Amino acid sequence: MARIITFGEIMLRLAPNGYYRFFQNDQMQATFGGGEANVAVSLANYGMDAAFVTKLPAHAIGQAAVNSLRGLGVDTSMITRGGDRVGIYYLEKGASQRGSVCIYDRAHSAIQEASPADFDWDAIFEGADWFHFTGITPALGENVVEICREACKAAKAHGVKISCDLNYRGKLWTREQARAAMTDLCQYVDVCISNEEDAKDVFGIEAENTDIYGGKLNKEGYKSVAK
Template identity: 35%
Template structure:
């Protein structure tokens, strides 16, 4: 079973320019990067449970019921603290955009600390643990608890994956990410991110002028060098994946990804769209596709193609988590392959 660990967040999604006030309405989504991954895996018939911290109140009870309704085992959820974290993101915006407003201070999850959770209980019947770089960004105690968790998982022989999602606005407790994240990644077998996140979080060198060239071969070569550097520095790591997402004027984007394993880099087709419905959760969907393929022991090219198509498809869905089926993703893959 896969266990996804991280903070559950409520996303309030107002219509921009005050329209949410005039309509007296604001959609609310239950999300969080790791829950998004768990939701996709459950949809794709991978046995999965979710671990987070929620308070003992009726709102949290409702949320746990929602998690269960998605086919996710909620047994990894720990109860203490006072509130559920949330954030506000205008519709159509990106989490990396300055428009995001976090309201997660003093959340139940932020009260995590070493020794506070029985990780042996959380990791029961678990063969794969998934975490992200968002959690260690919150506080020094949460970072230490994350390190404690991944070390416990690695000691049990559990496969550990991490998404190097970098949120600069969250790293506010007086340390640099490169002082924290290597101690977590050293326990990981699968690393997903991009060349810029690897630099910000792990100190892996990045070409600051690569955007000037803006050519796919240069980005792919850089992904290869970054992947090799990660594996050399972190010997447990056997798989590195990189994503590339570039905005197109005025509203579209282009997208492609890489997967490096056993000394070879595999590249997905380049995917293009002129419009995007919701950017939130696309990277989580790629991570889920990556875990799905590795968990089921698919071949590397099939894995990176599926994960990229899943992430790309998520861009056309409202909400934090995907509702795409395996068949829908596979059919789009086959259509694209036939055109190449």
């Protein structure tokens, strides 16, 4: 069975029940989520050997995040403990023409303030086959860009395939910052996952004869983006 390692931030998600707007009633649902954590959970649901790597505080909220992943079959044994807080995001689900709203409260989270010394990638990749991360993770700061770089180098040294979902987040960094970091990191990547918006935002690659924000797609343009 293939062993897959994913790396990123898991956050506490607070969301109003159903399609209520923020504080339209006095209840919010609390769950945990994050791009790479969600991938690990999905793979575990398919019966695969999936591990999630991050840094979480040693307090009860950090432990609740670990427990939520463990309960879904994800290997949490290589999560580093330390730091002061779990990042939070508030999600208001859209309805009809009203779009969803996401508000981040994630500054100074444990993973954002992590250092390369927090992770022993040689031990983490022992027996691993695949490593997955997204562009959300290096967007957390230059220190996390360096952590991702060290992870990629170690993965290559262990013969581990690497995939990356570009997943550009304008609330976290600029296009220029994303281009510099992801151009560097993608030299190690075997499978790059992107849509046409991410390709333009991160790499300045634009589909031919297509307005990516206009709602009309030229399917042939995807070929030029891929090339």
